[in-house]
Amino acid sequence: MNACDFRGIGLLGAPTGVGAGVKGTRHGPQALRANGLLEGLRGAGWPVTDWGDLPKPGKISLSEDEPSTFAVKDWQQVLGWNLAVFNAVSQVLQHGQMPLLIGGDHSVAVGSVSAVAAHCRATGKRLKLVWLDAHADFNMPHTSPSGNAHGMPLACLCGLGPPALAQMAGFPQAVAPADVSLIGVRSIDAGEQRLLQQAGVHVFSMAQIRQLGMHETLRLALGDHGPDVHLHVSFDLDFLDPVLAPGVGTPVAGGPTQEEAFQCVRHMAAFGQAGSIDLVEYNPAKDPGGMTARLAVELLQSLLPALSAGGIRV
Numbered sequence: 001m002n003a004c005d006f007r008g009i010g011l012l013g014a015p016t017g018v019g020a021g022v023k024g025t026r027h028g029p030q031a032l033r034a035n036g037l038l039e040g041l042r043g044a045g046w047p048v049t050d051w052g053d054l055p056k057p058g059k060i061s062l063s064e065d066e067p068s069t070f071a072v073k074d075w076q077q078v079l080g081w082n083l084a085v086f087n088a089v090s091q092v093l094q095h096g097q098m099p100l101l102i103g104g105d106h107s108v109a110v111g112s113v114s115a116v117a118a119h120c121r122a123t124g125k126r127l128k129l130v131w132l133d134a135h136a137d138f139n140m141p142h143t144s145p146s147g148n149a150h151g152m153p154l155a156c157l158c159g160l161g162p163p164a165l166a167q168m169a170g171f172p173q174a175v176a177p178a179d180v181s182l183i184g185v186r187s188i189d190a191g192e193q194r195l196l197q198q199a200g201v202h203v204f205s206m207a208q209i210r211q212l213g214m215h216e217t218l219r220l221a222l223g224d225h226g227p228d229v230h231l232h233v234s235f236d237l238d239f240l241d242p243v244l245a246p247g248v249g250t251p252v253a254g255g256p257t258q259e260e261a262f263q264c265v266r267h268m269a270a271f272g273q274a275g276s277i278d279l280v281e282y283n284p285a286k287d288p289g290g291m292t293a294r295l296a297v298e299l300l301q302s303l304l305p306a307l308s309a310g311g312i313r314v
């Protein structure tokens with residue numbers, strides 16, 4: 001199923017900040033709606049079903065104490081949120097809708113991408129994952145300098161991390177590291193650097209993007225464009241330069257300009273295979289005038305492929 005096979009977008013909020021050190025992302029979904037998210041998506045021609053925000057998960061009973069989780073802050077809640085996101089995104093896919101998960105901190109991408117991975121396996125699709133981020137999010141609990149789960153989701157999705165997260169899709173790796181491209185990165189911890197290299201994830205740092213240009217970066221990142229490809233875009237707003245997008249908890253200077261950011265999302269829209277999206281790390285407490293939220297909505301509009309091309313089945 002590619003973008004044009006979906007019956008509209010299924011919007012889902014995960015209002016949590018349990019995976020982040022700086023608090024505030026739990027108000028992200030409501031603030032994005034208040035800044036015109038639904039109108040923006042509908043204005044781009046997409047039917048949108050708003051499934052609302054997931055409720056805070058209840059206490060989960062852990063069957064065993066897995067030692068690797070001891071170093072993860074708020075482990076039980078991180079797992080609870082991800083199980084809830086996994087179930088909800090799976091349901092959106094069952095409805096034939098393109099999931100758009102809005103965070104919340106980036107740890108929720110484990111549940112989201114795992115659900116997409118299970119769907120791809122069931123429907124014979126090859127999952128490609130583009131991770132737009134200032135950070136690598138490739139820590140394991142033992143390499144993390146902070147213990148914050150939002151620094152770990154991409155490692156989990158490549159099968160590295162506590163099994164309850166790393167195998168949530170139902171198999172050892174939600175996505176093959178060779179099918180992952182990390183774009184925009186400019187802050188990598190020493191331990192995750194080693195893990196990234198061992199795993200073989202494609203890393204496009206900001207320095208490399210400046211050499212290659214954004215279009216060539218995306219061309220290399222996306223590779224072949226077969227009908228069996230499902231592209232998942234996990235968009236951390238700290239990918240953007242903080243001058244443009246101050247509304248995040250862990251900003252890092254030196255990110256893409258507005259023009260580069262639009263080139264990036266337009267290239268992915270033209271690729272035509274985007275089938276699921278996360279938009280995460282929006283922190284309205286850091287965005288008093290709402291400029292980050294409004295830019296996020298415009299970028300999402302440009303990321304969605306034009307419907308007229310393939311005709312949406314409604």
Ligand SMILES: NC(=[NH2+])NCCC[C@H](N)C(=O)O
Pocket residue numbers: 106107135136137139144145146147148150151152187189236238250281
């Ligand atoms: N999704 C994010 N904002 N991640 C920030 C991670 C920062 C740092 N590398 C850590 O592991 O703590």
Ligand SMILES: [Mn+2]
Pocket residue numbers: 106133134135137150236
């Ligand atoms: Mn991130």
